[in-house]
Amino acid sequence: MAELPARFQPASDQSLLVSFADRIDPAASLRVRRLLRLLELNPVKGIVNLHPAYCSVLIRFDALVTEHRELEALLRPRLENLDAVALPEPREVEIPVCYGGEFGVDLADVADMHGMNPAQVVARHSSAAYTVDFLGFAPGFGYLSGLPDELATPRLPVPRRSVPAGSVGIAGNQTGVYPFATAGGWRLIGRTPVAMFRPDRQPMSLLSIGDRVRFRPICAEEFAE
Amino acid sequence: MILVEAPGLFTTVQDLGRLGFGAMGVSPSGTADAVALRVGNRLVGNPEGAAALEMTLAGGTFVFPKGALAALAGSDFGATMDEAEASTWRPFRIPPDGRLRVGHTRSGARCYLCVRGGIEVKPFLGSASTHVLSGLGGFEGRSLKKGDILSIGSSKMTEPRPQGAVSDVLLPRKTLRVTDAPQADWFSEAAQSIFCNSGYRVTEEANRMGLRLEGPVIPAPAGGQMITEGVPLGAVQIPAGGQPIILFVEQQTTGGYPKIANVISADMSSVGQLRPRDEIRFERVDQATARALLREQEEAIRAIH
Numbered sequence: 001m002a003e004l005p006a007r008f009q010p011a012s013d014q015s016l017l018v019s020f021a022d023r024i025d026p027a028a029s030l031r032v033r034r035l036l037r038l039l040e041l042n043p044v045k046g047i048v049n050l051h052p053a054y055c056s057v058l059i060r061f062d063a064l065v066t067e068h069r070e071l072e073a074l075l076r077p078r079l080e081n082l083d084a085v086a087l088p089e090p091r092e093v094e095i096p097v098c099y100g101g102e103f104g105v106d107l108a109d110v111a112d113m114h115g116m117n118p119a120q121v122v123a124r125h126s127s128a129a130y131t132v133d134f135l136g137f138a139p140g141f142g143y144l145s146g147l148p149d150e151l152a153t154p155r156l157p158v159p160r161r162s163v164p165a166g167s168v169g170i171a172g173n174q175t176g177v178y179p180f181a182t183a184g185g186w187r188l189i190g191r192t193p194v195a196m197f198r199p200d201r202q203p204m205s206l207l208s209i210g211d212r213v214r215f216r217p218i219c220a221e222e223f224a225e
Numbered sequence: 226m227i228l229v230e231a232p233g234l235f236t237t238v239q240d241l242g243r244l245g246f247g248a249m250g251v252s253p254s255g256t257a258d259a260v261a262l263r264v265g266n267r268l269v270g271n272p273e274g275a276a277a278l279e280m281t282l283a284g285g286t287f288v289f290p291k292g293a294l295a296a297l298a299g300s301d302f303g304a305t306m307d308e309a310e311a312s313t314w315r316p317f318r319i320p321p322d323g324r325l326r327v328g329h330t331r332s333g334a335r336c337y338l339c340v341r342g343g344i345e346v347k348p349f350l351g352s353a354s355t356h357v358l359s360g361l362g363g364f365e366g367r368s369l370k371k372g373d374i375l376s377i378g379s380s381k382m383t384e385p386r387p388q389g390a391v392s393d394v395l396l397p398r399k400t401l402r403v404t405d406a407p408q409a410d411w412f413s414e415a416a417q418s419i420f421c422n423s424g425y426r427v428t429e430e431a432n433r434m435g436l437r438l439e440g441p442v443i444p445a446p447a448g449g450q451m452i453t454e455g456v457p458l459g460a461v462q463i464p465a466g467g468q469p470i471i472l473f474v475e476q477q478t479t480g481g482y483p484k485i486a487n488v489i490s491a492d493m494s495s496v497g498q499l500r501p502r503d504e505i506r507f508e509r510v511d512q513a514t515a516r517a518l519l520r521e522q523e524e525a526i527r528a529i530h
Contacts, residue, residue: 009407010404010405010512011406011407011455011456011457011460011484011487012404012406012457012458012459012460012487012488012489012490013404013487013489013490013512013515013516013519014457014458014490015455015457017407017454017455019454022450022452023450023452024452036248040248048244048245049244049245049246049247049253050245050247050248050455051247051248051454051455051456051478051479052247052248052455053452053453053454053455053479054452054453054454055452055454056452056454056455057455058247058454058455058456058457060244060247060457060458063490063515063516063519064519064520064523067512067516068512134248134479135248135249135250135478136250136453136455136477136478136479137250137477137478137479138250138358138359138477139246139249139250139251139356139359139361140249140250141250143453143479179359180358180359180360182358197249197359199349199350199361204249205249205250209248
């Protein structure tokens with residue numbers, strides 16, 4: 001596949017958006033991870049924060065130290081060798097989930113919308129292999145791709161004011177786990193007892209960009225343990 | 226030591242925030258008004274980024290068993306120290322067992338209590354800032370409650386700077402200057418014109434994560450398929466209803482709404498002083514102007530000595 005040209009856009013007076021595609025695309029996602037890795041290993045003066053997403057990286061810089069054009073000029077040559085940046089071996093993460101009931105209040109609706117019974121939804125959701133495309137929204141919230149097409153479900157028309165921590169949800173063709181009790185519009189199919197983000201653990205976030213994820217169904221008794 | 230006799234409406238420990246953890250989904254958090262926090266700390270001789278108490282709309286009552294040197298910065302909340310008026314932007318001494326009462330706002334949304342030595346809490350990812358959504362950082366990850374006992378630290382200190390006023394450049398504005406956002410060209414000229422020529426009112430849904438505004442509807446962009454991307458501080462998102470949302474210090478790190486503009490860095494402290502029902506306007510500037518305004522603000526802060 002031909003190299004995707006990078007696009008640089010000022011996003012604010014202290015940030016630069018580097019995009020590799022205008023659609024969700026595995027090659028662009030790989031370039032996002034490589035750019036992130038490159039900038040973590042070889043920090044650039046003035047860069048203070050990085051926000052990776054599906055096909056872009058938002059770079060925040062200290063506007064008293066550098067500016068958009070200077071940063072772009074510095075980054076362009078580095079992007080030429082981006083495909084040579086080695087990525088760490090993806091980690092395999094298994095997340096136990098108690099599906100349905102009080103833990104997954106939308107499971108029955110999701111099943112209905114796809115003409116399945118809840119057990120079929122659970123079987124499909126827990127047999128697929130997912131990839132953490134990026135973390136965003138809240139600390140430790142991973143956007144997972146790899147949801148089987150037949151489970152793709154639109155968000156709730158009106159988001160809930162509070163979603164319990166650990167809730168496993170579906171939004172479009174994405175799935176993910178809410179690390180904290182927050183407002184949210186994803187359809188909830190289950191909940192994990194595992195802490196997605198803990199400040200007293202290293203790494204704090206259970207998930208990292210690029211990780212491979214599987215969900216393992218557990219019963220309510222195992223959840224309680 | 227500080228005893229919290231009354232916490233106020235919503236009081237948290239804040240410093241300049243934690244930058245560098247965006248890839249974990251952790252937003253910087255930190256003070257809603259960096260100008261006030263930095264100036265307040267300078268007044269009491271603290272490093273600019275020392276942790277302070279951020280009070281929102283109504284302040285609390287605090288007792289200092291061992292006394293302290295303190296300064297109030299940001300909006301005037303009508304404070305008294307043992308019944309004598311305690312004005313903003315001026316350091317004052319609190320005697321042992323002194324009681325500082327901070328009242329209701331007379332101007333903007335936030336008032337900062339900076340004490341010499343700074344507020345001491347266990348840092349989370351290098352910062353004392355409270356991240357309210359995740360319950361991390363600050364004092365037990367939450368806003369203060371009656372009966373809390375805070376420690377005063379011993380941040381590296383210089384001489385206090387007895388100032389009585391701050392330069393106009395540092396005072397909050399109601400016209401926010403903005404630069405273009407990545408999707409600015411998705412919006413029609415008519416939409417841009419509505420955005421820049423209308424007043425918008427701050428709704429009750431205005432907090433450290435973001436401020437929802439209401440005013441003339443901004444028509445949705447015609448083209449473009451929005452893909453979730455990293456969102457900068459101060460991004461002005463336009464969701465389907467056409468009412469703008471300004472993303473603030475405890476923002477989500479990525480978002481999927483198109484953005485029409487972005488508040489400039491120099492005006493972010495002004496956003497931190499906006500109250501529900503305040504009316505604001507937007508004014509477009511170019512990147513060079515935004516940089517010049519930031520440098521001007523920086524010089525005004527450094528001039529306080």
